[in-house]
Amino acid sequence: MLNISLVNRVLIWLVVAVGLFFALPNAFYGRVETHNDAVKAIEATGSTPELEAAAGVWPDWMPGTLVNLGLDLRGGASLLAEVQVEEVYASRMDALWPEVRDVLRAERAAIGGIRRIQQGPADELRVRIENPAEMGRVLTAIRALARPVQSLTGVGTTDIEVDASGAILTINLSEAERQIIADLTLQQALEIIRRRVDAAGTREPSIQRQGSDRVLVQVPGLGSAQELKELIGTTAKLTFHSVVSVTDDPNASPGPGNILHPSAEQAGEYFVLERLPVISGEDLTDSQPEFDQNGRPAVGFRFNPGGARIFCGYTTENAGAPFAIVLDDEVISAPRINEPICGGAGIITGNFSVEESTNLSIQLRAGSLPAAMEFLQENTIGADLGKDSIDAGIMACMVAFAAVLIFMLLSYGTFGIFANIALIVNVGMIFGLLSVFGATLTLPGIAGIVLTIGMAVDANVLVFERIREELKSAKGPSRAIELGYEKALSAIIDANITTFITAVILFALGSGPVKGFSVTLMIGIATSVFTAIYVTRVMVVIWFEARRPKTIEV
Incomplete structure (x- = not known):
């Protein structure tokens, strides 16, 4: 006999209600978007009557999450840029030269004069030795500067390779170190x-790595590609300041000669800092995640010679005191100076996870763009074109939706009505989940929704055809419905699992439009299986209990 407990029925309808509740804001997209923008502005700059009025167009107790519209639907700007990683290699060699020079000067009595040769590849350090007979001593001294490569793929290798030919000493970065530098530079x-684009207040930008040295930036709602280029070209400001005090009052007066900055790590925490920085990020040459003497994640950093002298003097005088690392007017970290930091290198310790230490090292290096960027492709998509895409996508969905609804009604009668209701619920739940996850809907994503509509109907068709077969074998209506759902379940699960696996692979290996298609397809598969197996069955059971028909027509 058909039997679904009251608890299960309540849970099924509760899931449907929650999904539709979070999908509801998308039916009032403009109002909710105005409300969200006003709330953000109030949090950032304070309340004004105009902002309060704009925030009041949508109730605060209602969800404010929306499906983000992609570049092809909203319009905006897109750039494909190539990062000139070779410049970073050259900078690394320039930063290494003072260390090499100091080591060779210590051996000057034996090797004679030294001179750096400027000709040759920029990512190669070449030094002429006056007495080539002592080249063996030189090689030993320079190889002592090599450090182990901090990566799993570079275990057992060092960061530099040293070679000699006659009186010429040649130093190159090892292949493993080049790979690390390239990865860190792209990160x-x-x-x-991302910081530059987010600071402009744009909605849901897409910033992705493409290949080994390219970055794809897509910003919906931005006026032109030139505007995006100017935005990306802005240089961030990294500084190190003395900490005066810490407060939770955002309106606290910092006092003369001081400045107030919020903490990026702890919401509601503010630092009063000396206005003049101790040292700026222009003197920082490197920052990498590493481990302290106790094996805990930490962040290592290195200054150029001028910065090293300044920092050594400051940390000697202020041992035991905290100092703040400020990036884009936010305190990203405020470690304590455990001991004087001389020699140009130091380490920041704290309660870091490996991921946090990696992110902090990237932020320290992110004071400005690490290398020049060559823009290979520029696209500006106007709002009218985006509107045309939306209209075309909506029309495609409506035509497919209407055709499926009519087909199901004509083919299965009352049971077709149940399937159509479940189909409407399915589409609503897709938009609800897209909103909750903050996913971006693109034109290929709309294609994924259209495909999902067909797959949802396919599951209902399998169930209804199974019920027809059971009715032909002279079973009663109740038993036929029960067996129909039981025997169709395995086919529904198998078909949807294989499609879901394909969608996961597309998401993992694809990019841009392919990801948009795969996201909506994965969500649609989950909702279509739920509505086909549970929602339609609950409706059929409620109808059957109310009517108690002797025979049924499917």
Whole structure:
């Protein structure tokens, strides 16, 4: 006999209600968007009558999450940029030269004069030795400067390779170190671009790495690609300040000669800092995640010679005191100076996880773009074109939706009505989940929704055809419905699992439009299975209990 407990029925309808509740704001997209923008502005700059009025167009107790519209639907700007990683290699060699020079000067009595050769590749350090007979001593001294590569793929290798030919000493970065530098440079570029774009208040930008040295930036709602180029080209400001005090009052008076900055780590925490920085990020040459003497995650950093002298003097005088690392007018970290930091290198310790230490090292390096960027492709999509895309996508969905509803009604009668109701619920739940997850809907994503509509109907068709077969074998209506759902379940699960696996692969390996399609497809598969197996069954059971028909027509 058909039997679904009251608890299960309540849970099923509760899930449907929650999904539709979070989908509801998308039916009032403009009002909710105005409300959200006003709330953000109030939090950032304070309340005004105009902002309060704008925030009041949508109730605060209602969800304010919306499906983000992608570049092809909203319009905006897109850039494909290539990061000139070779410049970073050259900078690394320039930063290494003072260390090499100091080591060779200590051996000057034996090797004679030294001179750096400027000709040759920029990512190669070449030094001429006056007495080549002592080249073996030189190689030993320079190889002592090599440090182990801090990566799993570079275990057992060092960061530099040293070679000699006659009187010429040649130093190159090892392949493993080049790979690390390239990865960190791309991460740094992504971080600073994201900070620049987020600071402009744009909605849901897409900033992705493409290949080994390219970055794809898509910003919906931005006026032109030139505006985006100017936005990305802005240089961030990284400074190190003395900490005067810490407060939770955002309106606290910092006092003369001081400045108030919020903490990026702890919401509601503010630092009173000396206005003049101890040292700026322009003197920082490197920052990498590493581990302290106790094996805990930490962040190592290195200054150029001028910065090293300043920092050594400051940390000697202020041992035991905290100092603040400020990026874009936010305190990203405020470690305590445990001991004087001389020699140009130091380490920041704290209660870091490995991920946090990696992110902090990237932020330290993200004071400015790490290298020049060559823009390979620029696109500006106007709002009218985005509106045309939305209209075309909506029309496609409506035509597909109407055709499916008519087909199900004509083919299965009353049971077709149940399937159509479940189909409407399914689409609503898709938008609800897209809103909750903060996913971005693109034109290929709309195609994924259209495909999901067909797959949802397919599951209902399998169930209804199974019920027809059971009715032909002279079973009663109740038993036929029960067996129909039981025997169709395995086919529904198998078909949707294989499609879901394909969608996961598309999401993992694809980019841009492919990801948009796969996201909506994965969400649609989950909701279509739920509505086909549970929602339609609950409706059929409620109808059957109310009517108690002797025979049924499917």
